[in-house]
Amino acid sequence: MREIQGHAGDTAVAVARAHGIETMFTLSGGHVFPLYDGAVKDGMRLVDVRHEQTAVFAAEATAKLTRRPGLAVLTAGPGVTNGVSAVATAHFNGSPLVVIGGRAPASRWGSGALQELDHPPLLAPVTKLAFTAGDAASVADDVDLAFRTASAPHRGPVFLDVYMDHLFSPATATVAPPSPVEAREPDAEALAGIAALLAEAERPVLVLGSDVWMDGAAEAARACAEELRLPVIANGQGRGILPAGHELLATRARSRAFGQADLVIVAGTPLDFRLGYGLFGGRDGAPLARVVHLADASSQLATHMQTAGSASGDLSLVFAGLADAAGKAGVSPKRYAPWVASLAEAARAAVAGDAELLASDADPIHPMRIYGELNPLLADDAIVIGDGGDFVSYAGKYIEPRRPGGWLDPGPYGCLGTGLGYAIAARLARPSSQVVLLLGDGAAGFSLMDVDTLVRHKLPVVMICGNNGAWGLEKHPMQMLYGYDVAADLQPECRYDQVVKALGGDGELVRKPSEIAPALQRAFASEVPYLVNIATDPQIAYPRNTTGV
Template identity: 65%
Template sequence: MAPSSSRLTGQITGHGGSHAVAAARQHGVDTMFTLSGGHVFPLYDAAVQPGADMRLLDVRHEQTAVFGAEAMGKLTRRAGLAVVTAGPGVTNAVSGVATAHFNGSPMLLIGGRAPDGRWGQGLLQELDQPPLLDTITKRAQTVHGTGEISASLDDAFALANTAHRGPVFVDVPMDRLYDQAEADLPGDGGTADPDRAADPDRVGEIAKLISEAERPVLVYGSDVWLDNAEHTARETAEELGIPVITNGQGRGVLPARHPLLATRARGVALGQADLVVVVGAPLDFRLGHGLFGGKDGAPLAKVAHVADSPGQIAEHLTLAGSASGDLSAILRAIGDAARPGNRLPEWRDRLAAASAEASEADSDALVSDASPIHPARIYGELNRVLDDDAVVIGDGGDFVSYAGKYVEPRQPGTWLDPGPFGCLGTGMGYSIAARLARPSAQVVTLMGDGAAGFSLMDVDTLVRHELPVVMVCGNNGIWGLEKAPMQMIYGYDVAAELAPQTRYDEVVRALGGGGELVTDPAEIGPALRRAFNSGVPYLVNVATDPENVYPRKTMGV
């Protein structure tokens, strides 16, 4: 029986897959990231029916499907969808779900499951899966009734899209997906956010702290973007004249070269500030766990934390102020109430000078003719060819740390990286989603040679689905984040070497894309232009100097 649905009447009739797809379409989902498995065939059958308007994007590893769905959530601010088969399909997806959890990315993972009818008899891939995902999802559940699928998934999408956003997992037994049922399709595809009005007294306390501070800094994180607060965040910073540091998807809220953007002076800003107001970011290792100030004789800074929901407010340190709720409303209220002090221009000038000094110190590296190639030279060339709306994806350790330093987005919502979980292998899934979500923009994926080993086979997916992406591999032949620290601790290193100048470009060509190896710094720019002009997935494989490792400091990475 072919599935059928009517979005006018809200009725859905057919097998379980048709109920699932109808619920997804109600929430604006038009792409199903997946790797084929018999447990979930009914979802594919529903997706390809006339009028379903659901694209099947099949990949070579389940983690890529999940990373694709996560990136779709990051870019569109609406939950992406991944569908995987039972057992190994779900376990292969776990790292991707954990990444989405730590990033607060809205997404739904639907897993196949061994049939209810013979559960407990040693069925193929019989595994109780929700307990595996319970700690890294907003909810992990099994739906045991075909007629319950659409309502359960409607609620799951709404939950994933509700602040604080994150992944939701639902598995459905194989027999329930194949069974037929009729049900009402609930909801209208919206989200059911609770009241997110912040406590006005708490907001007023933060505004008072800003008014009293001499050296305040605003830090904007990913949730500023995910909560649709990027425009208000920029307006508030400009209205108050407070320097800003960005991280994660907060990058680009203030564009490159904005006079208030103090990212290049990060060490001075966070080390000498007397007040740091962190908005939409956790006070984790990337922000020194919230221990700011104390540099050059300055006392420790007061810290205020603003989050999209109460559970995101830091509890591991004493805060001078905190507020949670709708980030746009909170920032607007702070902007209306705060009255910055007279010494703020002096503070801005100090950070502007520090930024200029840092840029001057880095200028030689960006044009370095050193051989082997200095990694910074790659970014000096890349910045010359990037459009303002280019989507830049970082998938790596040492090489991508250079990207965080030298590539400053010019628009919000154009930067993707693995986030605090630090899982390598996100690059291909993120690339696929970025090309689908931003079809007219440049998409460039920056990966170390270590990261390339996790997901490069999914270039085949890019080729099959005709999704041109430029990939740049910083190929230094080592695990850069591990080799130098192990040398420092033990005086030697093991398990930190990769083959020098491995031809990852030839792998891409073998899979139907294009690529080339670059060993001369003068050829980086021409190679990048060839890549962007090629119209195919193209890897610029740059042999970089293994002795040139990213200089790390105590605060941040």
């Protein structure tokens, strides 16, 4: 218990501290000065950025990496609205995040004060809760409510704004550690029903999504997969739960796994476009697969289709309960052995088929050559961040994390510009790990100015820009549809590396395949923000399948 006396900013910071917040991400604004004052007095780290969306992305990535809430503080009006896309990203990712906004003074409300805007209605559709603090005395309780709401499964962002005059006003509060979250027991009958489906299946697949990691269920998920001998496809932050090279990891045989499966158990991710909206099977004459959905909260279970089974609750308990129920149902892992072996063979064939392009000497550079050079340089605990379209799609296929919590991407909302904020957070959360940011040249334009933030706060990051001079994700489909493209070209070989140098970092332009590895090695050795700007072949398009599976 802590007794806090001061202004409302002091009480807000003390409550944030009690919820485990170590860093406040922000862009300076007078409406929120008392929060900065509270942070300085409390010893909380302040990281100031160059665009508000970066502050929110950094807070979100902190949550994704630490599995504790992140905190962003935005000044009133445009400060808040600049952060909306990042809040929406956290909403679709289920990331626990609190955004505290400034608000024009209550004493002047309605008279046209600077940056007067009623923010909560704008944020309500993309938050679990969006509200305004009642007065100075209520700020501590309101901030506590914001953090408790953001942290409760299903996790997500919460927005709270505070009138400027209330934030500056005297306030006292008694601050206590948050109460433990109650256990969320899954329904035993539901798990027994899923176990019965496993007993009948011959070709099951287990999909592990981001919420498995966020719910602290990575170990339980791996144990369940290994005990039942279930082939696994990893999605989002589920990547790395089964490390690269694991015999059950079937990500490289994804098309065959989803096309021929007779039972697909999807855990911790929605049945959205990334998973063909839940339609699996049907390949080579196979019937459609039965689908089971597992989620951390009942609100996340699919409603757009009829599933064969579902269960919700603490995902560690779900996986442990499923393994136990499968044993009672007589599920024999030997039953799946031929299926597992066929997927392993398909994965090996895919890897072998990629070898030529991963070592390609094509000039201009094939994007795959970059990943062929990068993979051997990545440490087991590396954090790899993807922010881009075509170029980063290759990363999703060819970079396989060796540990959980080592992959960050924008998630299903697909918002470009996450990269620099995610990189800032990754360097702070894992100071001893490699941090590698993969940027498309289009994505670089959204946030590269925040290299200045990396430099000022002494946060070394290796940045790799796949520079094809185009919005590749749009250019090639438009050509296919219309026979031409417009609004899809960028400056060829734009010197993004020189932008990084101008901001105090370092970098270089790479035009030849043989130059890639030495440039990457220099970047890792530099101990500064370093951009390897690689000119790639603009004619190469990532091969996509429109079904999502």
